[in-house]
Amino acid sequence: MITIYDIAEKAGVSAMTVSRVINNNGRISEATRKRVRKVMEDLQYIPNSMARSLVLQKTKILSLLITDITNPFYTTIARGAEDAAKRAGFRLLFGNSDEDYLKEKDYVDMILSTRVDGVLFAPTGDHSLENLQQLQKHQIPFVILDREVPGIDADLVLGDSKEGARKLVEHLIDFGHQRIAMINGSQDVSTARLRQTGYREAHLINGLPIDDSLVIHVNYRDFHDESALDSLLSQPSPPTAIFAANNMLAVGVIQSLRQRGLQVPGDISVVCFDDFGSAGAISPFLTVASQPAYQFGTLGMQLLIERIEGDVVPENRKIILPSELIIRSSASMLNH
Amino acid sequence: MITIYDIAEKAGVSAMTVSRVINNNGRISEATRKRVRKVMEDLQYIPNSMARSLVLQKTKILSLLITDITNPFYTTIARGAEDAAKRAGFRLLFGNSDEDYLKEKDYVDMILSTRVDGVLFAPTGDHSLENLQQLQKHQIPFVILDREVPGIDADLVLGDSKEGARKLVEHLIDFGHQRIAMINGSQDVSTARLRQTGYREAHLINGLPIDDSLVIHVNYRDFHDESALDSLLSQPSPPTAIFAANNMLAVGVIQSLRQRGLQVPGDISVVCFDDFGSAGAISPFLTVASQPAYQFGTLGMQLLIERIEGDVVPENRKIILPSELIIRSSASMLNH
DNA sequence: CTGTTAGCGCATTCAG
């Protein structure tokens, strides 16, 4: 491995001078600068960022933790975050918690031992509290993405879950639906709670009764509670529409419905939160509340970098990004 | 920051003893081991992996470079790679080249200065040669994913592009299509060349003439060459079917087709390489050659880790994973 | 079983 000493020797200067050339600081004569540069090229010198990190006490590595790498919502966030990080000269250490608190914990340990400069953190849920506190204890700056965690004060980039849910459910109500089921995420997750609140508000506003037996809680990653769906559908007065709290759940539910021979939207309407990125463009089918995922990533990263590089520690900020109702064909007028 | 010296002092031992406890090597009395462990807990000690890397000359970080993070094929690879890396105790530094040689180069520089232990590398194309040679020059082990690069000998995990393409095109021919266009990636990319070879073979086998005016080359990431499509469709004898060389191109082409008021498959059939992951499950529409993406990731990672941790340097291996023809509804019988 | 010495590659003092 080539070190600054190798190039110092060959250029007939001290290692310190080489270091100065690399970092462009300190006054150096143009002559030696050029000479050093030349030797660096010749020897194909590459700075060792580990050594650099060790003395500088910063790594220029940021971490992005998402909860589901197969969900287009999160991969779009990742692209935004990556673009913003790259622009600012940071590398990205990437983690995927798979909606699993323990995997998340593993990643936090990694993050801590890697001494990253900051973390863009999409929590798995309220349980993430400890993981986040761990980060705080070790003074790693972070920005929280997508889900609020009670007990943690930090910069926040969120979607407007309540409002988006309300719009979606009101859309169903406008279509004449009165028995609307909700396939929700875990109550441990802030977005799931807020989306349920939006669901209830839509009912209240429109004078519809709220029936908690119509709400199922599963893991956001996928729907696999066939028996719950069965009992939902076999109620005396079964739902005519379903609000899925995110895109992955919508996919799962629709598949389950089709296995039962039910047509969407013919027999039952379905709407959901979050879109499907370019993959969904082939057959635009689902009516969704689409969130600006790319912006989640860039904005979150900007806040994080600001916090890391800024001279003053900013107040905690809370950015709430609106979602857009995109009406397609998975929900239709109720035929009485 | 807590160091081994802090805990050494508090436990009344030397730093070396602490190091031994951490790494579980060297004989240590149960008593001191327990005492040291206790202090580590109390002080919430976290090893500094930078310092560790510096002396050990390895980072326990692997890098995964993919070419399109919004493509489900690659995110599924990412998940496989991540799972395998995690099992072996490696962290993953993640990069997305966006099919851009220059971005790829930037990532290679990052990789080099981060001194990662190895790279799982999906090249953007033949131009990646220099980037890969750069890696070789600095002795970073790597495994190549998805696309072969002439001039580079390395472990390879590929799909069977030629065979998959042939099956897809023969499927169209079976449906009576004779004028089949191909929307292909750049000729700089091995998979694009092989898929075109498969396309030609299907023609040859079935005694169909080959017309190169039916083949368009664009960037794999997305289709945006409307004029090329126009001239394709305005030929005296326009194509009745299109073979898109990957999923992203299929999406783009179908959108463009629809903008022109053409129905798929009513007016024109479309098939493509690669599936859409769970996102595509909502409305299974496209007839595809599906590749085992998750396996690409796990196998590639296994080869890489073997190469890094193995005592002997293995011969270069070349794994070719088959693709599966999944017939859905985007292609149909030609109605004469 | 445990401690001492030395050095990984680099940048921050402080002197010239």
Add this chain to the structure above:
DNA sequence: CTGAATGCGCTAACAG
């Protein structure tokens, strides 16, 4: 404008 000494946190090699 340039150099020498020192230490970031850790472990390998050698002593004891």
